[in-house]
Amino acid sequence: MTSAVNRLLSSEGGPTPRADARRNLERLISAARSALAEVGVEVTAQEIAQRAGVGKGTFYRRIPSREALLQVVLEEVLNEIIGTADNALADPDPWHGFAEFASVYVRLRAESCGVNDALGGAGMPGLDQLLAEIRTRIKLLVESAQSAGQLRRDIAWPDVAFVLAGISTDAGTIGLQPDSDQWSRNLRIVLAGLSTHDR
Structure with missing residues (x-):
């Protein structure tokens, strides 16, 4: 703060x-x-x-x-995401780094409507540079895990970005209501689908 x-x-x-x-x-x-x-x-x-x-x-x-207040607060959160991605890129195990980043990224999207709005490109035009930096880091994380043979090579990095964005859920489906940690279970399923190994 x-x-x-x-x-x-x-x-x-x-x-x-x-x-x-x-x-x-x-x-x-x-x-x-x-x-x-x-x-x-x-x-x-x-x-x-x-x-x-x-x-x-x-x-x-x-x-x-x-608008200035919301911009400053959102910039702070997006910079936290960038810092998390940088830490993940420094992890000697590319899959572990990717999975750790994905967990923080999805949790923030699930817990904050505003962060979800900002990452979706809605409402705050001054965030373009930070969003570009997040895209770059997601691309690097995916490519690093693919180069290590840990993430499926038939999946493009933009696909991963869309899949991570779709993990959080705030609405019911077919009469079911999500638990507060539904995003975490969804993430485990997605990571299992992205991984080249049984984990």
């Missing part, structure tokens, strides 16, 4: 805010992250302010705009 606070403070310019003003900003960022998770990118400034326990006036004194 510190990087998000610093980015918003630098966009304001002017003197360093008092400690209480900084705490309000931290509460707004935390509230925005939870509201994004539950509501998605359409969440209003009013709802974020209410979740943070501040008035709408305080919101606009601390934040340039609703």
Whole structure:
């Protein structure tokens, strides 16, 4: 959260805010992250302010705009995904690295409507560069596991990106309702289908 606070403070310019003003900003960022998770990118400034326990006036004194706040929060999460992918690429076992990345990536998509919206390209045009970096890393992870003979070579990396995006489910099907960890079971099935080995 510190990087998000610093980015918003630098966009304001002017003197360093008092400690209480900084705490309000931290509460707004935390509230925005939870509201994004539950509501998605359409969440209003009013709802974020209410979740943070501040008035709408305080919101606009601390934040340039609703869009700027959501952008900073989503950039922070997407950078976490990129960091996870970089760690996975450094793993000496390409399949293990890929599977670890896939788990974090799918969990974030399953747990946050806003992250799912952003990764789907909806609503936040300023995220294009980060999305391109995530695409590049997914491609590298897939190609590394394929080169090691651990991931099926008949599957293109964009197919993997679409499959990972489709794992999380928030709706019922044929009268069944998913458990909160349905995404995890779905992921295990998908990984078994992608792997060249029995795992």
